[in-house]
Amino acid sequence: MTDEAAAKEPRDNSANWAKPVDALHIAHELPENAINLNVEGKRISGMTGGFGKMWQKTYRVRLDGARVTPEQVVKVWKEHFPEFWQKGQHFFGPMASISPGDVALINVKTGGVKLSTGILVLYADDVSFSFMTPEGHMFTGMITFSARDIEGVTQAEIVALVRAQDPIYELGMMTMGSGAEDRQWLHVLRSLAAHFGVEGQPTVEKVCVDRKRQWKHFGNLRRSAAIRTVLYSATGPFRRKKKTPARA
Numbered sequence: 001m002t003d004e005a006a007a008k009e010p011r012d013n014s015a016n017w018a019k020p021v022d023a024l025h026i027a028h029e030l031p032e033n034a035i036n037l038n039v040e041g042k043r044i045s046g047m048t049g050g051f052g053k054m055w056q057k058t059y060r061v062r063l064d065g066a067r068v069t070p071e072q073v074v075k076v077w078k079e080h081f082p083e084f085w086q087k088g089q090h091f092f093g094p095m096a097s098i099s100p101g102d103v104a105l106i107n108v109k110t111g112g113v114k115l116s117t118g119i120l121v122l123y124a125d126d127v128s129f130s131f132m133t134p135e136g137h138m139f140t141g142m143i144t145f146s147a148r149d150i151e152g153v154t155q156a157e158i159v160a161l162v163r164a165q166d167p168i169y170e171l172g173m174m175t176m177g178s179g180a181e182d183r184q185w186l187h188v189l190r191s192l193a194a195h196f197g198v199e200g201q202p203t204v205e206k207v208c209v210d211r212k213r214q215w216k217h218f219g220n221l222r223r224s225a226a227i228r229t230v231l232y233s234a235t236g237p238f239r240r241k242k243k244t245p246a247r248a
Contacts, residue, residue: 016125018101024120024134026103028094036105037232038225039118042134045165050140051217052164052173054210057181059158061189061200062150068196070127070147070154077145077156077192078129084191086184100124116232117225133165136225138172140165156192158185161209166220168227170213 023041030036063073077084078098082091093104102121109115115138119131128146133139141162147154160181164170173181186202193200221227 013125016100016123018120018122021101021120024103024118026105026118030092030105034090034092034105035107035116035229035232037116038136038228039103039105039116039134042136044120044132045135045137045140047141047161049217049220050163050165051167051214051220052170053208053213054141054161054163056207056209057160057162057185058205059182059185059189059202060205061156061193061198061202063154063156063193063196063198063200066154066193066196066198068154070149073147073154073156073192073196074127074129074145076195077147078124080195084188084195086187089184098124098129114229115226116229133162135165135220136223136228137165138169138226139163156189158189160185163210163214165217166224167218168221168224 021044023043024039025041026036026039075097079096081093081098085091088109090107091104092107094102098121100121100123103118104121105116105118107114107116117137118134119137120134121129122132122142123130123144127148128144130142130144132142139160139162141160143158143160143162145156145158147156149155164173182204186204189202190200193202
């Protein structure tokens with residue numbers, strides 16, 4: 001095969017995609033303080049299965065002055081992903097670099113509510129990686145982290161195409177949830193830029209892709225990770241009491 005013919009051959013990128021699974025399973029060891037409540041055994045939520053309006057949110061930061069390629073940025077991002085998160089927000093992924101098919105646990109506090117959920121790494125290559133969410137997560141949809149060259153300057157991006165998974169999450173997004181999400185991803189981009197010695201000024205662009213609320217998915221409430229986590233926390237003292245051995 002000539003070089004020209006080889007260049008025209010479609011590239012096999014099947015290794016960049018997660019294999020289909022019926023239920024999520026966290027294969028790596030978790031710290032003792034991690035709450036694995038709404039991931040193990042759960043299914044991935046489909047792109048069309050949420051309740052609220054669908055939004056596309058794009059967060060960007062230019063790495064002006066950093067002599068770094070998009071590939072180098074994404075390599076660091078995948079290897080140190082949890083380190084760029086806000087204090088108190090926890091991403092428990094594999095110790096190695098993010099790879100297709102990985103399942104990670106997320107323990108966060110949003111709007112004053114503790115939440116245990118997670119993600120599936122749907123896709124990953126040299127310049128991007130994408131997450132899908134499980135049932136019960138705040139959102140149904142996909143979020144992609146990437147980097148690209150813009151006129152000689154590397155730009156890091158986060159693109160979230162999501163809708164609130166149930167009515168409570170939708171109400172939260174209309175009040176304080178959207179701002180909390182923005183602060184999280186803007187912080188991540190500032191931290192990523194700082195890693196490369198850049199005082200980045202991230203931007204955010206929001207577009208409502210679908211203004212309709214899908215009332216047929218009102219029943220997603222029964223899978224809400226927020227409700228399940230609150231109930232789990234509230235019953236904590238009873239579980240500890242049950243585990244305490246009786247005195248002789």
